[in-house]
Structure formats: structure tokens, C-alpha cells
Amino acid sequence: xxxxxxGGIATPGLVWKQRRRASICKASAAPSPDPAWRTNVVxxxxxxxxxxxxRSIEECEAAVVSGNPPEAPPVPAKPKAPQGxxxxxxxxxxxxxxxxxxxxxxxxAFQETTLxxxxxxxxxFIHEGEQxxxxxxxxxxxxLGWKHGLVDEVYKARDVGVNSxxxxxxxxxxxxxxxxxxxxxxxxxxxxxxxxxKDKYPDLxxxxxxxxxxxSSDGHxxxxxxxxxxxxxxxxxxxCKQAVAQVSCYQAEAGADVVxxxxxxxxxxxxIRTALDEAGYHDVSxxxxxxxxxxxxxxPFREALDSNPRFGDKKTYQMNPGNYRExxxxxxxxxxxxxDILMVKPAMPYLDVIRLLRDTSALPISAYxxxxxxxxxxxxxxxxxxxxxxxxxxxxxxxxxxGADVILTYAALQAARWLCGEK
Ligand code: PBG
Numbered sequence: 001x002x003x004x005x006x007g008g009i010a011t012p013g014l015v016w017k018q019r020r021r022a023s024i025c026k027a028s029a030a031p032s033p034d035p036a037w038r039t040n041v042v043x044x045x046x047x048x049x050x051x052x053x054x055r056s057i058e059e060c061e062a063a064v065v066s067g068n069p070p071e072a073p074p075v076p077a078k079p080k081a082p083q084g085x086x087x088x089x090x091x092x093x094x095x096x097x098x099x100x101x102x103x104x105x106x107x108x109a110f111q112e113t114t115l116x117x118x119x120x121x122x123x124x125f126i127h128e129g130e131q132x133x134x135x136x137x138x139x140x141x142x143x144l145g146w147k148h149g150l151v152d153e154v155y156k157a158r159d160v161g162v163n164s165x166x167x168x169x170x171x172x173x174x175x176x177x178x179x180x181x182x183x184x185x186x187x188x189x190x191x192x193x194x195x196x197x198k199d200k201y202p203d204l205x206x207x208x209x210x211x212x213x214x215x216s217s218d219g220h221x222x223x224x225x226x227x228x229x230x231x232x233x234x235x236x237x238x239x240c241k242q243a244v245a246q247v248s249c250y251q252a253e254a255g256a257d258v259v260x261x262x263x264x265x266x267x268x269x270x271x272i273r274t275a276l277d278e279a280g281y282h283d284v285s286x287x288x289x290x291x292x293x294x295x296x297x298x299x300p301f302r303e304a305l306d307s308n309p310r311f312g313d314k315k316t317y318q319m320n321p322g323n324y325r326e327x328x329x330x331x332x333x334x335x336x337x338x339x340d341i342l343m344v345k346p347a348m349p350y351l352d353v354i355r356l357l358r359d360t361s362a363l364p365i366s367a368y369x370x371x372x373x374x375x376x377x378x379x380x381x382x383x384x385x386x387x388x389x390x391x392x393x394x395x396x397x398x399x400x401x402x403g404a405d406v407i408l409t410y411a412a413l414q415a416a417r418w419l420c421g422e423k
């Protein structure tokens with residue numbers, strides 16, 4: 001159920017709030033201090049239960065003082081331990097942390113971290129096709145047709161409070177090249193998709209990916225020299241053109257609200273900031289892939305976009321999974337170059353790095369629960385090895401606990417539905 005404003009704009013925040021309010025209201029009717037109100041309630045309750053109130057408060061108190069307390073339910077018997085349970089003297093503990101976990105209400109009261117759909121960014125794959133085509137390695141994910149499937153999926157996400165998406169295009173081979181020039185075609189797939197989405201949902205937050213790999217005939221994030229070297233500064237030049245194309249595609253305002261360079265070239269955040277500012281897009285944000293590791297967990301994503309590197313790996317630009325301190329260098333570079341949000345990727349195997357960024361920087365931190373993390377849970381759940389709902393929500397909660405403010409996750413729509421109380 002979506003709330004529609006005139007003009008057909010869904011208001012996910014409202015839907016979310018109303019759903020929450022409905023469940024919160026049930027739990028918390030605070031007593032009013034007004035004595036007249038109290039008397040009414042007492043007599044109403046008495047009328048409902050058929051009990052006649054005949055004695056005054058003073059008479060009731062006197063009865064108790066004189067040793068005639070009214071009847072209350074009997075004290076229940078002590079629950080029995082199973083036969084054979086050893087008889088022990090209670091341990092003399094100065095603290096028993098289990099006391100604060102003993103009921104659902106106490107556990108809810110003391111929960112330090114909570115998830116809401118507003119914390120999620122939903123990555124969406126788009127293609128030129130008119131049909132949505134399933135992605136084998138990512139059950140439940142599709143390459144969405146940019147005209148219809150994409151618009152429908154975003155509608156569903158907003159309906160449960162997910163109002164942020166990031167777009168990943170599957171580019172036809174014939175448009176790929178060594179220098180990835182299709183990346184800044186103003187009528188390319190991503191600019192067209194942004195125009196459709198901004199027309200339908202003006203308040204949707206659109207993130208775009210800035211990197212050459214979907215457009216590169218080599219499947220690398222940058223331009224590849226004859227000897228296999230990924231060229232840094234020349235790639236940054238292309239990335240600036242790509243970022244400007246992604247924001248200038250919507251005339252009324254900026255197209256993309258946030259550009260996110262995922263390429264790991266040196267100096268790209270500062271160069272993109274300058275390019276955006278020079279083009280007049282001072283309000284467009286940059287979410288930097290700050291600590292992006294050369295990870296095996298990107299496998300399913302590369303199948304989805306058919307963007308596997310044609311040779312070699314991405315280790316000369318993405319970080320070594322064994323490194324922690326090195327993330328600090330990237331933090332300082334991205335901060336000083338003007339990043340607005342810092343990202344760690346992947347998420348679950350790198351919770352320590354998320355915590356490092358959280359403690360080092362005052363900027364918002366995002367974490368990317370990548371394709372392989374998603375597919376692992378899906379695969380285990382489909383074999384009956386894991387409870388999918390519990391595993392997904394736990395993984396997201398833990399990523400947030402580690403220090404992420406927002407999480408990019410393919411499970412965003414499903415998780416938001418669960419958080420809204422759907423089964
Ligand atoms: C490419 C890019 C990748 C992902 C996001 N942007 C793949 C890669 O670096 O090879 C991976 C996301 C995922 O696995 O879900 N610039």
C-alpha cells in the first residue's frame with residue numbers, strides 16, 4: 001500500500017511512519033494525571049467486568065492495614081528443573097549480565113543499534129532490454145528494463161521506505177571500448193534511466209557508479225596500457241567526464257544526487273569534485289569507495305554485468321585484503337579531496353575496517369554488502385541451511401553496529417519489507 005500525493009508521488013517516509021506508529025501505539029497508552037479521567041476509567045473498567053464498587057479508598061486501605069488483604073491470584077509454583085539437575089549453591093556474582101536480557105521488552109529497551117529502511121541503498125542492475133532478466137548467481141535479482149522494470153522496482157522500494165538507489169548498467173559489447181567512452185554518452189543507458197526516475201520520483205535519491213568497467217572492453221575500471229598497466233591519470237580524466245554526464249542529464253536540476261567513484265584510482269575524488277564544481281554542480285555529493293578491497297566476493301556482480309576483467313585481476317588498484325592501516329591513507333586522501341561519504345567494501349568480512357573509518361572520520365560511513373555476501377546467504381537459505389530472514393537482518397544489523405550509517409545491499413527491498421512487519 002503506497003500513500004499517493006497528488007501527481008502520483010509515493011511518500012515512503014509517511015508509509016513507514018504510519019506503520020510504525022500503528023504498532024507503537026498498541027504498546028504505549030500512558031495514564032493521564034487528571035484524576036477525573038482516572039475515576040472514569042476505573043468505573044468503566046468495573047462496569048465492563050461486572051464488579052460493583054461499593055467501598056471507599058479509606059475502607060479498602062483499612063481492610064489491608066487490619067490484616068484482611070483482598071484476594072489476588074495465587075503465587076505460582078516455582079518452575080521445576082529437569083530430573084538430575086545438580087543442586088548447587090548460587091554463584092556469588094557481582095554482576096549477572098543476563099538480567100538485562102531476561103525479557104523481550106528489556107532486550108528491546110536496551111538494544112543499542114537498530115535498522116530502518118532509511119539506512120538502505122538498493123543497488124539496481126539495468127539493461128537495454130524491455131524484459132527483466134534474472135541473474136543466475138544472484139537469486140531474486142534481475143537486470144531490469146530501464147523503462148519499465150526499473151520504475152516498478154523503485155516504486156516497490158519506496159513503498160517500504162527505501163528511497164535511495166544506485167544504478168549499475170549492463171552495456172552491450174558493441175559499445176565497449178578500450179577507453180570506455182560510452183561512460184560519458186549523455187544519452188547512454190544511465191543518463192536515460194536517471195531522467196525516467198527523476199520524472200517519476202523527484203525526491204528519489206539516485207547514486208551512480210563512477211568507473212569504466214561496464215564500458216571497458218578489457219573489463220577493468222581504468223584504461224589498460226599495452227603492457228597491462230592500468231593508467232591512473234588518463235582514467236581520472238575519463239571519470240570526470242563520466243561523473244559530469246551523470247549529473248548534467250536532467251535539466252531541471254542535477255541528475256544523480258550522489259556520484260560514487262568505485263574505481264580506486266588515485267586523486268579521482270578531488271578531480272571529480274573540481275569537475276562538478278566547474279560545471280556548476282556544487283550540490284552534488286561524492287560517496288567515495290574509500291577502502292575497496294580486491295575481493296573474491298564481487299564474482300556474482302561481474303556475472304550480472306558481464307564485466308569480468310579480460311585478463312589479470314584488480315590488485316594494482318583495489319586494496320590488499322590483508323591491509324588495515326592502509327585504509328587510513330585512503331581515508332585521509334578522500335577526506336582532503338572533498339568526499340562527503342566514505343565507503344568500505346565488502347562489508348561483513350571487513351567489519352574491523354568499518355569500525356576504523358567510523359572512529360577516524362566524522363563523515364558518514366557507508367558499507368557495501370556485496371554480491372557474494374548476498375549470494376552466500378541466498379544459497380545457504382535455498383538449501384535449508386540458514387533462516388534467510390534472520391541471517392539477512394542479523395548481517396545488516398552487525399554491519400551497522402560496526403559503524404556504518406548506510407548499507408548498500410541487494411536485500412534492501414526484502415529487508416525493508418520484513419522491518420515493516422511483512423512475513
Ligand atoms: C566496479 C564495481 C564492482 C562492484 C561495484 N562496482 C566490481 C568490481 O570492482 O570488480 C561490486 C559490487 C558487488 O559485488 O556487489 N567498479
